[in-house]
Amino acid sequence: MSLAGRVVLVTGASSGIGHATALAFAQRGATLVGVARRRERLEALAEACRGHGGEALALAADLGEPGAAERVVAETVARFGRLDVLVNNAAISKHKHLYRTRVEEAEQVLRVNFLACVWATFAAVPVMLRGGGGTIVNVSSIAAQVVPPRESLYAASKAALDAFTHGLWSDLEGSGIHAGLVTVGPIDTEIWDTLEEPSPYRGRRHPPEVVARAILEMVEKRRYELTVPRASPSLVAARWIRRLFPGLLRASLRRMDPVPPALVSAARERAQKGLRLGEEVDRDPS
Numbered sequence: 125m126s127l128a129g130r131v132v133l134v135t136g137a138s139s140g141i142g143h144a145t146a147l148a149f150a151q152r153g154a155t156l157v158g159v160a161r162r163r164e165r166l167e168a169l170a171e172a173c174r175g176h177g178g179e180a181l182a183l184a185a186d187l188g189e190p191g192a193a194e195r196v197v198a199e200t201v202a203r204f205g206r207l208d209v210l211v212n213n214a215a216i217s218k219h220k221h222l223y224r225t226r227v228e229e230a231e232q233v234l235r236v237n238f239l240a241c242v243w244a245t246f247a248a249v250p251v252m253l254r255g256g257g258g259t260i261v262n263v264s265s266i267a268a269q270v271v272p273p274r275e276s277l278y279a280a281s282k283a284a285l286d287a288f289t290h291g292l293w294s295d296l297e298g299s300g301i302h303a304g305l306v307t308v309g310p311i312d313t314e315i316w317d318t319l320e321e322p323s324p325y326r327g328r329r330h331p332p333e334v335v336a337r338a339i340l341e342m343v344e345k346r347r348y349e350l351t352v353p354r355a356s357p358s359l360v361a362a363r364w365i366r367r368l369f370p371g372l373l374r375a376s377l378r379r380m381d382p383v384p385p386a387l388v389s390a391a392r393e394r395a396q397k398g399l400r401l402g403e404e405v406d407r408d409p410s
């Protein structure tokens with residue numbers, strides 16, 4: 125698939141992987157629609173995209189709100205008449221121990237990281253069917269397969285996205301709509317600054333452009349699954365250990381970030397007071 129003149133919608137385009145991906149599409153002559161909450165950043169991105177000769181539109185939206193994904197797809201079609209590529213990339217982190225997390229936060233993670241992708245897909249499929257086809261790229265995480273401590277909700281949102289994408293492979297058969305899943309390892313973006321609790325990860329973080337290149341390849345060559353970075357020994361090892369020695373993986377994850385006894389006793393105290401998870405956590409000593 126040639127990218128010149130294609131209408132591409134990238135969610136989470138105001139920073140990191142989405143920003144790099146939007147620029148990469150624009151450099152290849154695509155018409156770019158960037159979506160995120162921070163309008164000024166999107167306007168700057170649109171300006172940079174136009175600098176590559178194509179058209180660009182900035183659409184500020186909170187994709188966690190029901191109706192927002194449908195609205196941005198509708199605005200894209202109203203402006204450019206079609207949608208060829210949807211990149212579901214926007215997401216929030218949730219690196220926080222379960223005892224400290226409110227159930228409302230769980231819902232928010234699932235809305236932004238998973239349901240927004242579903243909503244955008246439901247809005248895009250009829251448009252792509254009318255246009256004769258298209259591509260939907262879902263940006264997932266290695267965390268869906270090897271779940272880091274304190275990331276059960278983030279990982280669950282990505283695992284749901286993985287399963288949804290696998291289902292699209294069957295259900296979109298014969299439609300001309302291709303779906304692809306990019307599984308991302310550690311990438312140097314702002315998402316690391318948003319972690320609510322410290323991460324024990326000290327390894328290398330790769331530049332977001334490597335993911336952007338994989339996304340373009342997925343669209344151009346109709347790839348189903350790509351992992352980025354491709355030949356990372358730690359990612360490959362983690363996946364194999366999970367498959368062959370799950371007990372060993374559980375033990376090493378626990379060792380990597382052990383649960384402090386004070387955290388458990390504080391959670392138990394709050395539970396004895398009848399509090400819900402995540403309530404009155406600022407008095408937590410750990």
Ligand SMILES: NC(=O)c1ccc[n+]([C@@H]2O[C@H](COP(=O)([O-])OP(=O)(O)OC[C@H]3O[C@@H](n4cnc5c(N)ncnc54)[C@H](OP(=O)(O)O)[C@@H]3O)[C@@H](O)[C@H]2O)c1
Binds near residue numbers: 139162212236312
């Ligand atoms: N970086 C990594 O190590 C890594 C690893 C695995 C997977 N990933 C995945 O890669 C994707 C991109 O993340 P990134 O690393 O590039 O992080 P990032 O720099 O923090 O980018 C996240 C993007 O999502 C947007 N966003 C967040 N909440 C939103 C909402 N409610 N509505 C609309 N847009 C929203 C943010 O824009 P606004 O704040 O302006 O809304 C931002 O543009 C995510 O799906 C992430 O899970 C990243």
